[in-house]
Amino acid sequence: MRIIVFDYCLICIFGLHIIFVLFMSRLFVRAEEDMLFKETEAGEFHMADFDVVWRDMDLLTCVIRCVREFRSCYSVTHDETTNMCTPGSWLVLNPSIPLPQAPGKIYSTGARCNEASKFKYYKQDDVAACYWASDSMLNYKDSKENCSANGAHLYTIKLMEKWTILKKITSGPNGNYWIGLDDIREEDVFRWVDDDSRMSESLRQELFNKYQPDNWNNTEDCAYLKGAGKLNDENCLHPFKFVCEMSLFQ
Numbered sequence: 001m002r003i004i005v006f007d008y009c010l011i012c013i014f015g016l017h018i019i020f021v022l023f024m025s026r027l028f029v030r031a032e033e034d035m036l037f038k039e040t041e042a043g044e045f046h047m048a049d050f051d052v053v054w055r056d057m058d059l060l061t062c063v064i065r066c067v068r069e070f071r072s073c074y075s076v077t078h079d080e081t082t083n084m085c086t087p088g089s090w091l092v093l094n095p096s097i098p099l100p101q102a103p104g105k106i107y108s109t110g111a112r113c114n115e116a117s118k119f120k121y122y123k124q125d126d127v128a129a130c131y132w133a134s135d136s137m138l139n140y141k142d143s144k145e146n147c148s149a150n151g152a153h154l155y156t157i158k159l160m161e162k163w164t165i166l167k168k169i170t171s172g173p174n175g176n177y178w179i180g181l182d183d184i185r186e187e188d189v190f191r192w193v194d195d196d197s198r199m200s201e202s203l204r205q206e207l208f209n210k211y212q213p214d215n216w217n218n219t220e221d222c223a224y225l226k227g228a229g230k231l232n233d234e235n236c237l238h239p240f241k242f243v244c245e246m247s248l249f250q
């Protein structure tokens with residue numbers, strides 16, 4: 001992990017910038033290359049949902065520790081008077097059930113799940129997902145486009161916790177759901193739709209049903225969750241329900 005903070009030597013060199021730098025450093029903390037924590041706007045809701053709280057030296061230490069300890073650390077609350085640090089995950093706007101909120105200022109990566117819309121928040125251990133499972137059925141391409149139209153993508157599973165979440169949010173034996181995995185571009189090379197990364201061999205062994213994927217009749221390129229079971233590859237034109245997922249960073 002690379003930690004980036006504002007370089008305070010700049011203050012020595014550019015004395016006139018001191019006020020600006022101090023001001024900015026209170027608003028922005030970068031804990032990883034792609035994780036910029038900034039103070040949230042009023043009205044946003046922090047998930048103080050890891051059930052821990054600790055006292056840190058400062059805000060930066062608070063953010064770094066949260067990112068290191070929790071895979072779904074997307075927010076922290078830091079009380080500058082007491083230096084109490086409360087790690088959290090997604091910000092949930094207008095949650096259907098009130099969520100715990102810690103004292104202090106909220107800093108977040110911008111990852112949010114708005115329960116006022118149809119997307120819902122779910123956490124398994126320290127992995128979180130913001131998802132929506134459809135009731136209607138569409139083919140794979142239209143499902144993918146439906147998710148995109150909502151600023152989301154078909155659900156991906158790169159961690160086993162995400163698999164557990166998928167099983168819990170879908171309707172068991174009564175539902176078959178497209179997820180964001182296909183071998184359309186290259187036969188038998190399954191890729192995740194969100195970042196085009198290749199499915200690992202271990203996940204392929206773990207998540208597909210026995211004897212699947214079988215590319216039956218050379219027509220099956222899209223993966224779906226088959227009822228209460230595991231994944232199967234199917235003809236992409238087949239209509240199924242589908243699960244969309246909000247990207248972490250918007």
Ligand SMILES: [Ca+2]
Binds near residue numbers: 183188
């Ligand atoms: Ca195939």
Ligand SMILES: [Ca+2]
Binds near residue numbers: 212213216
């Ligand atoms: Ca198949």
